[in-house]
Amino acid sequence: MKDIKVLGSGCTKCSKTAEQLQKVAKELGVEANVTKQMDPQVIMHYGVMSTPAVVINEQVVHSGSIPHKEQIQAWLSD
């Protein structure tokens, strides 16, 4: 079970990132709990300045853009 957080201020890119993560997780049959975090305090806590950012099991793995499909596959199959 992977705990995935998408950090962002609610812009379209952030929603797309969350959707994309859910889609790829489903394709790979990986159990994942994807949530969106919009609270600035939480975003600051992870030290992220460019959104959307992706946090998997409390590790920031990506920030600043919608991740590519291949990247997501790599994170999820770890």
Next chain:
Amino acid sequence: MLDVFTQLADWLAYSVIGLSANTKLGDAVHFFIEDVSKIYVLLVIMIYLIALLRAALNVERVRDYLADKNRSLGYVLGSVFGAVTPFCSCSSIPVFLGFTSAGIPVGITMAFLLTSPLINEVAVLLLLSLVGWKVTLLYVLVGLLTGILGGIFLDAIKAERWLRDFALKALQHAQQNNRIDIPVDKPPLTFKERHQFARQEALDIFSRVWKWVLIGVGLGAALHGVVPNGWIEQHLGAGQWWSVPVAVALGIPLYSNATGVIPIMESLLVNGLPVGTTIAFCMSTVAASFPEFILLKQVMLWRLLGTVFVMLLVSFTLVGWTLNAFSALL
């Protein structure tokens, strides 16, 4: 080189659509076709080229760089980096907090955030191609100065008092030398990575701004077509003092980014509106907009938000008056 677009507009407006060059409608349609085609082509090419150059520049690097600089230099650099660093306005809160939690003074952070919407490569490019280098230079200088002086002012009045609690704590914590260090060790980019970044940027920015260009040029064209020749010049051309605050006030409810407002700027200037009034109007439209300000509420108390807002309105008015007074020298 840019004549191609005039010829394209000649051909489309006068030959294909069959309008007469002497009518208001023909004039407006010609303006619309020429500007939209020119801006679209220039945008894609220039965004790509500029993105190639600045592929390695990001807010994380700027933060680390600014955190080590002394104050007076900090305002200038903050403002300059605000102009050249790309970031989406939806990231302004994380950027604000990122800078703050690195111990960068509020004034320097705000210098960065104030300049950012006003000046960017797209704006400069549009200005150069539409209104010439003199107005472009003025616009850029005024934009940078607004950021620098605004930042100095905010620190002088100790604006950090009016940050939200958690933001103030992060700032104080970092300034007591407990900076949270998040190292950014990225290897130098290869040309292929730069190309990919630049291609993505060109696509991203274009898909974000194309409609603004359409709206902006459309309004500019409407000005050409609707406002009688000489009306603006006759009534506002002398740079009447009251016209500047009115222009600034008009800009508040109007919300646009720089890309959309610059074609309007061109149209206003061509119609004889003085340069100070025009720049004051455009800057107010771009920087003093409610949607972006409301975002900042998440990290600031109303008092600071209000102060920044009033500060912007006052500075744009002063800018307008000053430029109108000196416009005879331009």
